[in-house]
Amino acid sequence: MSVSERDILAAMSKVMDPELHIDLVKAGMVKDVRVEGDKAKLKIELTTPACPMKGKIQADAEAALKGVPGLKTFDIEWGAQVRSAPAGMGGTPGQALLPQVKNVILVGAGKGGVGKSTVSVNLATALAREGAKVGLLDADFYGPSVPLMTGITDKPTSPDGKTLLPMEKHGLKVMSIGFLVEADQALIWRGPMLHGALMQLVRDVRWGELDYLILDLPPGTGDVALSLSQSVRAAGAVLVTTPQDVALADVVRAKQMFDKVHIPVLGIVENMSQFVCPNCSHVTPIFNKGGGHRAAQMFSIPFLGEIPLDLKIREAGDAGVPVVIGAPDSPEAQAFRAMARNIAGRVSTENMRVAVKLPVVR
Numbered sequence: 001m002s003v004s005e006r007d008i009l010a011a012m013s014k015v016m017d018p019e020l021h022i023d024l025v026k027a028g029m030v031k032d033v034r035v036e037g038d039k040a041k042l043k044i045e046l047t048t049p050a051c052p053m054k055g056k057i058q059a060d061a062e063a064a065l066k067g068v069p070g071l072k073t074f075d076i077e078w079g080a081q082v083r084s085a086p087a088g089m090g091g092t093p094g095q096a097l098l099p100q101v102k103n104v105i106l107v108g109a110g111k112g113g114v115g116k117s118t119v120s121v122n123l124a125t126a127l128a129r130e131g132a133k134v135g136l137l138d139a140d141f142y143g144p145s146v147p148l149m150t151g152i153t154d155k156p157t158s159p160d161g162k163t164l165l166p167m168e169k170h171g172l173k174v175m176s177i178g179f180l181v182e183a184d185q186a187l188i189w190r191g192p193m194l195h196g197a198l199m200q201l202v203r204d205v206r207w208g209e210l211d212y213l214i215l216d217l218p219p220g221t222g223d224v225a226l227s228l229s230q231s232v233r234a235a236g237a238v239l240v241t242t243p244q245d246v247a248l249a250d251v252v253r254a255k256q257m258f259d260k261v262h263i264p265v266l267g268i269v270e271n272m273s274q275f276v277c278p279n280c281s282h283v284t285p286i287f288n289k290g291g292g293h294r295a296a297q298m299f300s301i302p303f304l305g306e307i308p309l310d311l312k313i314r315e316a317g318d319a320g321v322p323v324v325i326g327a328p329d330s331p332e333a334q335a336f337r338a339m340a341r342n343i344a345g346r347v348s349t350e351n352m353r354v355a356v357k358l359p360v361v362r
């Protein structure tokens with residue numbers, strides 16, 4: 001019985017992407033199908049190298065190919081092509097302030113100190129480790145901590161007096177308001193001046209081609225965070241919170257802010273979830289538990305992961321080597337990596353939902 005390319009495509013059209021809820025062929029993920037006698041070769045291009053569902057897709061695709069009558073062997077080449085946030089998502093419709101950046105991911109929090117920068121730095125690093133091209137922009141003028149957390153002590157240079165070259169470290173392109181001004185100087189700036197400075201960091205930095213630009217927003221829901229969020233065409237926003245119920249009110253405000261500017265909230269990350277004693281493994285929920293889950297349920301938005309409260313995370317931040325790099329096999333790094341995959345998966349889903357008008361499935 002001879003096998004045709006059409007048989008292979010028919011088999012692949014029965015494999016669903018569990019997150020996008022459409023089949024691999026419709027999603028445009030099946031490429032370069034070649035059949036020779038009873039052997040087939042094809043490429044499956046995931047929508048992100050950090051795909052959280054790769055294991056399931058791989059198992060389902062292999063099972064489907066094994067079911068093709070007459071096919072003896074097959075060879076799947078796995079790749080990834082991050083897609084852009086479609087025009088009209090977030091910000092002004094059709095605006096492309098950063099045409100070479102496929103997805104701007106905002107990281108926000110209703111209040112300071114919940115670990116927004118820690119999450120931003122580890123998210124960026126985890127995505128880069130998966131093979132994505134990633135930039136990290138620290139727009140938190142209240143306390144720009146990205147220089148410390150990435151261990152960058154040099155200042156960016158400007159080859160032409162107009163644009164800035166981002167710093168490079170840990171496989172990331174990095175820019176921070178902290179590289180350019182003293183912290184106390186930025187604090188006394190008022191709205192328009194601050195907005196101008198932040199816009200310069202977005203616009204006048206030579207980011208080059210990026211799959212993801214992680215934007216660490218200033219804490220709170222003030223005008224500056226709002227106008228910055230509006231100015232970039234964001235793929236979505238991640239809300240960071242701690243497990244306490246008192247943090248819930250801040251999450252509500254942050255969610256309302258992103259709703260107002262039509263930026264999809266990708267979900268909630270709960271930081272400082274619990275403390276696991278390194279000596280006896282006893283778990284203590286220092287900041288209570290469950291607040292992040294409750295907030296996610298309340299808004300029907302995904303829960304993207306929980307990050308433990310751990311000395312290693314704080315030490316890694318202070319040492320300028322994110323835990324995802326410094327202790328890649330630790331449970332903390334694994335928690336950040338799982339979170340990053342969930343976020344990348346959500347971005348792909350949002351992009352695809354707009355591109356092919358998928359129904360909203362949470």
Ligand SMILES: Nc1ncnc2c1ncn2[C@@H]1O[C@H](COP(=O)(O)OP(=O)(O)OP(=O)(O)O)[C@@H](O)[C@H]1O
Nearest residue numbers: 112113114115116117118143308309310313314317
């Ligand atoms: N899960 C964690 N375990 C241990 N320490 C943490 C954790 N998350 C954050 N920290 C530490 O808490 C402090 C505040 O974190 P971070 O700067 O990321 O918060 P932030 O929300 O960005 O704060 P700000 O509002 O000041 O910008 C840092 O010293 C950081 O290392």
